[in-house]
Amino acid sequence: xxxxxxxxxxxxxxxxxxxxxxxxxxxxxxxxxxxxxxxxxxxxxxxxxxxxxxxxxxxxxxxxxxxxxxxxxxxxxxxxxxxxxxxxxxxxxxxxxxxxxxxxxxxxxxxxxxxxxxxxxxxxxxxxxxxxxxxxxxxxxxxxxxxxxxxxxxxxxxxxxxxxxxxxxxxxxxxxxxxxxxxxxxxxxxxxxxxxxxxxxxxxxxxxxxxxxxxxxxxxxxxxxxxxxxxxxxxxxxxxxxxxxxxxxxxxxxxxxxxxxxxxxxxxxxxxxxxxxxxxxxxxxxxxxxxxxxxxxxxxxxxxxxxxxxxx
Numbered sequence: 001x002x003x004x005x006x007x008x009x010x011x012x013x014x015x016x017x018x019x020x021x022x023x024x025x026x027x028x029x030x031x032x033x034x035x036x037x038x039x040x041x042x043x044x045x046x047x048x049x050x051x052x053x054x055x056x057x058x059x060x061x062x063x064x065x066x067x068x069x070x071x072x073x074x075x076x077x078x079x080x081x082x083x084x085x086x087x088x089x090x091x092x093x094x095x096x097x098x099x100x101x102x103x104x105x106x107x108x109x110x111x112x113x114x115x116x117x118x119x120x121x122x123x124x125x126x127x128x129x130x131x132x133x134x135x136x137x138x139x140x141x142x143x144x145x146x147x148x149x150x151x152x153x154x155x156x157x158x159x160x161x162x163x164x165x166x167x168x169x170x171x172x173x174x175x176x177x178x179x180x181x182x183x184x185x186x187x188x189x190x191x192x193x194x195x196x197x198x199x200x201x202x203x204x205x206x207x208x209x210x211x212x213x214x215x216x217x218x219x220x221x222x223x224x225x226x227x228x229x230x231x232x233x234x235x236x237x238x239x240x241x242x243x244x245x246x247x248x249x250x251x252x253x254x255x256x257x258x259x260x261x262x263x264x265x266x267x268x269x270x271x272x273x274x275x276x277x278x279x280x281x282x283x284x285x286x287x288x289x290x291x292x293x294x295x296x297x298x299x300x301x302x303x304x305x306x307x308x309x310x311x312x
Contacts, residue, residue: 002123004041005081008054009182011115013172015311016189019160024177026129027156028149029163030170030190031112032094033087034302036061038068038111039118042078050078055302061086068111071146079120080139083180084113084149093167096279097237100298104241113140114149117180125180132180156191164193196281196297199231200305202259203271204250212240213247217278217296218269220260221310227261228274231289231310237281237296249276249299275305285310 035056042050051073053061062069065086088098088107098107116136117125124132133151142148151174152159160171170192178187200222205215216235220228238246253272258264282294 001121002118004039004079004118005037006039008035008037008056008058010035010037010056010083011181011188012056012184013188013190014184014186016173016191019157019171019191020173021155021157023154024175025156025173026133026151026153026176027159028114028151028172028174029159029168030172030192031085031087031149032096032169033085033099033112034061034096034300035083036068036086036111037081037083037117038072038113039081040072040075040078057302057304057307059302065109065111067109067145071111071144075140077120077139079118080116081118082113082136082140083115083117084111086111094169097297100279101239101241108145110145110147112147112149113142114151115180125182127179128177129174129180130176160191160193163191167193169193169196194281195284196279197311198277198300198303198308199280199291200228200274200308201250201272201276201278202228202230202274203264203266203269204246205233205235205266206268206270207243211243213243214250214270217246218260218264218266219278219280219291219294220274221308222306223261223309226306228259229289229310230260230262230264232291232294233266234278234280234291234294234296236294242296242298246299277301277303277305277308 037054040051087094173189175187199219201217202220203218207215216233218233219231223229250272255271258271259274277300279297280294282291284292
């Protein structure tokens, strides 16, 4: 027996470049959205004050996604904590960019649930993943915006090849007998079809030609000593609305000097305090540690800038 979780101490996957198939592992589609821990703990009443939706850095998401909140409140089970991903779709692909623009454009959002941490007063994180999956399937009634994240047994290589053909982000491989640990663990691995990760914004260049508000964002990540290392700049993936929003958010953060630990050979840069985090897709890292063909997807509010490191 244990009280319901009060913080989003979530298990995280490690990036893996070598894909594999193994009967001791299960494989799920990698979703490009916002991680969310949903906690409900009430005595069978209306539950209005007992449901919380938390991002991975404990940002309260409960009021942002009313359709998900209402679906969770409508559950017959009143005491659970489940882990999943909030996503929006662009065709058959999950799109973080669509999700990030939800406030400006009508967008249907789904909550794909893939794990359970706590149920009816019991902490179930020590159970094997397969056992937790069985509990999860019975604990909630899935439908509408609430979805059960399906998985495939043993055939990870085939699922990864299918994922890349379909334009998905990739696959998450999970050791089937692993407990749930509130840390990054090699019991969960991510296979990515397209490279991409969060990066910190340290400055921006002036707009040119018909571009408005700003030209490109200068990006970086923290190394083992806490220094912000330069990763290159991104100048594509913006709409007029996102450019205006970025300029509005970045203007109050302006500072005199560069926040990067590297020498930056750019002119006309406006430096900013590195607190905003961008999600960026790219083809690969160059030998010089720069992004090749980066594309801006959106801002992330669910991860602190100080936690952004280069995924390896």
